[in-house]
Amino acid sequence: MDxxxxxxxxxxxxxxxxxxxxxxxxxxxxxxxxxxxQLEKQYQLQIVQKVGKNIKFTSxxxxxxxxxxxxxxxxxxxxEFIINLKSEVQGTLRLGVSSHFTQYRLAPILQQFLKLYPxxxxxxxxxxxxxxxxxxxxxxxxxxxxxxxxxxxxxxxLMSEDPFYIISNNEIDLEQLPTLPRISYRTNTPxxxxxxxxxxxxxxxxxxxxxxxxxxxxxxxxxxxxNYETCKQLVTHGLGYSIVPQLCLHPQDTFHxxxxxxxxxxxxxxxxxxxxKEPSLEINLVNEFINHIKSLNLHELIxxxxxxETKG
Numbered sequence: 001m002d003x004x005x006x007x008x009x010x011x012x013x014x015x016x017x018x019x020x021x022x023x024x025x026x027x028x029x030x031x032x033x034x035x036x037x038q039l040e041k042q043y044q045l046q047i048v049q050k051v052g053k054n055i056k057f058t059s060x061x062x063x064x065x066x067x068x069x070x071x072x073x074x075x076x077x078x079x080e081f082i083i084n085l086k087s088e089v090q091g092t093l094r095l096g097v098s099s100h101f102t103q104y105r106l107a108p109i110l111q112q113f114l115k116l117y118p119x120x121x122x123x124x125x126x127x128x129x130x131x132x133x134x135x136x137x138x139x140x141x142x143x144x145x146x147x148x149x150x151x152x153x154x155x156x157x158l159m160s161e162d163p164f165y166i167i168s169n170n171e172i173d174l175e176q177l178p179t180l181p182r183i184s185y186r187t188n189t190p191x192x193x194x195x196x197x198x199x200x201x202x203x204x205x206x207x208x209x210x211x212x213x214x215x216x217x218x219x220x221x222x223x224x225x226x227n228y229e230t231c232k233q234l235v236t237h238g239l240g241y242s243i244v245p246q247l248c249l250h251p252q253d254t255f256h257x258x259x260x261x262x263x264x265x266x267x268x269x270x271x272x273x274x275x276x277k278e279p280s281l282e283i284n285l286v287n288e289f290i291n292h293i294k295s296l297n298l299h300e301l302i303x304x305x306x307x308x309e310t311k312g
Contacts, residue, residue: 001039003075006068008035009047013065017054039064073139090119091285096132097124097145100228101272104247106145113292120285136277142286144275149202154277157290160298161269164207167232167255168241174258178217181240183231186224203270207243210260210268245270272298 001009008025012032015021022029040047047061057065079091097106102124110122125132125141132144133152145159166172172180186204211219222240225231231242235255243260247270260268274293280286 001042001064001068001071003072005035005039006072006075008032009039009065009068010072012036012048012055013057013062016056019053069138077139088119089117089284089288091283092121092123093143093285093289094123094141095125095143095145096135096141097126098129098132098147098272099126100245100247101145101147102126109293109296113289116292117285117288132275136275142276142280142283143289145272146275147270147272149271152273152275155275155281157274157294159272159274159293161271162245162247164210164243164245164260164268164270165249166241166243166258166260167235167249167253168258169235169238169255171256172241172258177219177241178215179220181222182219183223183225183234183240183242184219184221185228185231185243186226206268210262213262247272 008021011024012018012021015024018029018032022032025032036047043064045060045064046058047064048055048057050056106124110124114120114122125135127135129144129146129148129150132141132146133150135141136144136154166174166177223234225234228244228248231244232248232253232255234240235242249255249257262268274290276286276290281290
């Protein structure tokens, strides 16, 4: 089974539908069906079964998918090994990055890196933390950039600690916060996974902990939305205050901002981590990207901005 067949098999497995798989592969469904039959003939097994408009992989077919996935990973590692023998940094860097970091900070970092290493290509997958963890584990990604707290036993580097702010269109008295309408960032979250991470749930628990540290009454939440930009838009129109990380605030924003600190004076922060597996450092491209991230000193830069906000 060659590289093309492996990719075809994985796409069919992802879609569980021949029509959709054929669209992704830019071929006709009869041509795809013929290719499956050829593979079944070659390996003398049934790969898929028809179930209504969809298909279902047989147990033998699932084993073949696992083989295809491992074959592609080995092929990719071999290509990276060959490229790595050359002194010039080149190749494809496979990144998995949290959606918020991608939206607010990633573009200039990648732009600068590509200027330093113009023969590099970036494969970017913006997804949830747990999907990034899994892709790092199975070799689908070189590096991940994730936010929050989790159990990652391999290599990680603290990129930044973003403080949280209360933002409002008008000046407000923080003592009166429990009586004011709050626009709350909330998302649906999957169950806790093996990395000890449930997206955004731990963040919401941290915000609730800050609230209980400061107030005896519950917040007056009037709106629940699924992203910070919506929070900002609603705040801009005077519909309430919101709690957002510094990550999503821009210099041109005209909000009244209040740094969130506990009674102890400790600020409420959200950590951003660069994570990877140690063997990936053997790839020149990966090593250079990690060094590039560390050279940016985002942690120190945000810390200095922090201090300015506090003094201001």
